[in-house]
Amino acid sequence: MNIWAITGGRRGNDVLTIGLAQALGCTTPKVIHTELRAPWRWLAPWPIARYGAAGDRQIAPPYPDMVLASGRQAIPHALHIKKAAQNACFTVALQDPRIDPKHFDFIWTPAHDRANGPNVFKTLLSPHGLTQEDMAMAAKRARGRLLPPNQDIQGKVIAVLIGGPNAIYRFNDDEIARLAGMLSQLAQAGHYLLITLSRRTPSHFADFLHAALVRHNYVLTGTASDEDDETLYPAMLGLAEHVIVTGDSVNMVGEACFTGKPVQVFHLAGGSAKFDRFHQSVRAADYVRDFDGTLQEWPAQCRNATPEIAEAVRAAYRAFEKARKA
Numbered sequence: 001m002n003i004w005a006i007t008g009g010r011r012g013n014d015v016l017t018i019g020l021a022q023a024l025g026c027t028t029p030k031v032i033h034t035e036l037r038a039p040w041r042w043l044a045p046w047p048i049a050r051y052g053a054a055g056d057r058q059i060a061p062p063y064p065d066m067v068l069a070s071g072r073q074a075i076p077h078a079l080h081i082k083k084a085a086q087n088a089c090f091t092v093a094l095q096d097p098r099i100d101p102k103h104f105d106f107i108w109t110p111a112h113d114r115a116n117g118p119n120v121f122k123t124l125l126s127p128h129g130l131t132q133e134d135m136a137m138a139a140k141r142a143r144g145r146l147l148p149p150n151q152d153i154q155g156k157v158i159a160v161l162i163g164g165p166n167a168i169y170r171f172n173d174d175e176i177a178r179l180a181g182m183l184s185q186l187a188q189a190g191h192y193l194l195i196t197l198s199r200r201t202p203s204h205f206a207d208f209l210h211a212a213l214v215r216h217n218y219v220l221t222g223t224a225s226d227e228d229d230e231t232l233y234p235a236m237l238g239l240a241e242h243v244i245v246t247g248d249s250v251n252m253v254g255e256a257c258f259t260g261k262p263v264q265v266f267h268l269a270g271g272s273a274k275f276d277r278f279h280q281s282v283r284a285a286d287y288v289r290d291f292d293g294t295l296q297e298w299p300a301q302c303r304n305a306t307p308e309i310a311e312a313v314r315a316a317y318r319a320f321e322k323a324r325k326a
Contacts (some may be wrong), residue, residue: 008073139238153188164200
């Protein structure tokens with residue numbers, strides 16, 4: 001199947017579209033980061049903005065079998081391709097497209113979003129491209145780099161996934177200082193920390209972590225000097241016995257839950273009704289527990305919505321093709 005993965009260029013949206021494309025069997029989808037000029041980029045996602053998408057040089061026939069679009073800036077491109085392909089292209093929106101669901105053949109949204117309709121499919125967690133095999137292989141390759149050579153670790157190996165400020169959470173210096181202090185206590189108790197920063201993490205957050213952990217054993221990646229931090233991320237998840245993740249990213253929480261290890265969320269000031277619904281849901285399902293400085297043990301399971309979402313897309317696509325050829 002020929003699939004185009006279209007986003008506005010945000011890493012979180014790329015994870016959704018590429019991960020689902022791979023789950024559908026397309027190992028190398030065509031990734032398009034949209035180019036919308038004013039006033040069209042201001043008008044996205046409204047259908048009128050598809051006239052602007054028509055001017056994006058990346059969009060030209062032959063059109064794909066399927067489009068996976070995620071993010072406000074990607075919606076006009078999906079609508080334009082649908083019309084240009086004379087409805088022969090199956091269009092999928094990932095996350096709430098903020099327009100009438102009837103414009104798409106299939107919509108996936110996380111359960112905490114408000115979009116509803118007969119073509120809307122919801123799951124608690126988001127799709128991603130991680131696999132157990134990839135994590136195990138990455139862990140094997142990076143073990144010597146990430147863990148002490150003598151394997152002398154008194155406590156647990158803990159992966160710490162740190163995001164950054166966004167429109168919902170300020171995630172300021174006081175909060176990273178508080179988290180760094182909690183991590184220092186874990187390290188002092190003998191636990192070994194594998195810390196990774198995201199692309200949204202302010203660079204000076206690393207200074208807080210280094211200062212708090214200077215007397216302890218830890219690894220910090222995701223900084224500007226780490227050219228291969230994307231390969232170390234799955235390795236850390238594969239090596240971890242516990243995961244601590246900041247609550248600013250639904251995707252990061254979902255990827256943490258995929259490890260099958262106990263996951264604790266460090267909650268940040270701020271939030272929104274939608275994020276609150278997400279955190280309440282995963283906590284109620286016992287996918288995660290709160291992190292207040294204490295490491296908690298409980299029987300965790302691998303949680304992965306990606307195969308379920310992919311199967312729902314396949315079923316809808318088969319019905320679409322059958323109706324189109326009738």
